[in-house]
Amino acid sequence: MNTSDNSSQSAKAHRTVYSAPALEKGLDILELLSDSTEGYTLNQISKALERGVSQIFRMVVTLHRRGYIQADENDRYTLTLKTFRLAHRHSPLKQLTRAALPLLHELAQRAQQSCHLSVYEGGQIVVVAQVDSPDRWSFGLKTGSLMGLTDTSSGHVLLAYQDEAQRTRMLNNHVKVEGELSVDPGQLLSLLADVRARGCSVMPSIQTQGVTNIAFPVRGPNQKVVAAINVPYITRIDGARRPTVENVKTAQADICARLSRQLGAEEED
Structure with a gap:
């Protein structure tokens, strides 16, 4: 042998x-x-x-x-979320941000606004990627920033598309961030139903005057919502022509659909 x-x-x-x-x-x-x-x-x-x-x-x-x-x-x-955190130390989070960043840059150019990508983690919302507006004025959140789960447009999007058991689990694990306001549970459920009906969240910022937050879902395999893209829209009052909220929503919906396909989501009919 x-x-x-x-x-x-x-x-x-x-x-x-x-x-x-x-x-x-x-x-x-x-x-x-x-x-x-x-x-x-x-x-x-x-x-x-x-x-x-x-x-x-x-x-x-x-x-x-x-x-x-x-x-x-x-x-x-x-x-x-321990297995989630371990996985995100390596390829999944890197793959998500690598796929998202070119599209976030495109969105910032089309919207003339800053934008960021966020995920749910440990009862809070975490910004994992961010691109500044190409305009002279820019308003945005830093990568790594924590946001409230129940009083932000990104939080509403990430809650809205979960099944009841997962949504309950997320809320039970909710950890308030500094400045986060309490939201009545009944009011929150109504807001989430509105998000599902509209396909996005559009709301005045609870934290900053003059900002309208626009958030859309990002889907992965099995159409599961894995992240949200948010544009903190600031209105110019000096007469300069800039994309409207409706213009931004159209661009944002396109960007999120393209990113979702890259992440393995099926094309919606």
């Missing part, structure tokens, strides 16, 4: 002998929870994975202790 045959048999033996049952159980649990918005109880996880409760109990406890999963008041387990 030659050396290559020996190496091949050795590799096959290693794949057979050096399995990691505990790791496989942990990955099975994470993959199961990733497909659920409402989560599973311990018994439901056991049935879904066709494993005894005693086989997965310690794994669930460990994943909970390490912050990968969380339990609600009904002992239903769901994924936390």
Whole structure:
């Protein structure tokens, strides 16, 4: 038998002998929870994975202790944002910003306004990319800035397109930022319904006078809304002709649709 045959048999033996049952159980649990918005109880996880409760109990406890999963008041387990944060240290967030930046530059030129891209993270909205207006005056948020979840147009867009379970989870994890105003829950639900009906959020800034925030959703695979693009629109009062709010909305809708297609969203009819 030659050396290559020996190496091949050795590799096959290693794949057979050096399995990691505990790791496989942990990955099975994470993959199961990733497909659920409402989560599973311990018994439901056991049935879904066709494993005894005693086989997965310690794994669930460990994943909970390490912050990968969380339990609600009904002992239903769901994924936390830890896997999201780990993934965004590398390619997903880089891919999102790499795809978005050229389009954000185009939007800034077409709108003659600043614009930024934001995502939901840890109960708040985080600006992950930003482009200044090409005009002499520019108003925008710095990359890395935190925004309120319930009192901003970007927050409304990111909440509006989630299913009820995910939206509830986002609101339960809500952490107020400095200056964030409280919003009545009934009023918030009405605002979110309006966003879905209009396809975007257009509202006067609650933080800064003279600014109208215009936010559109960015979709990924399975049409899931993964980010929002916002234009903090400032009106010129010196007579200079600039794109109107309606002009900006048209350009913004186009940019968001193109970015969504790049991220794997299907074209809407």
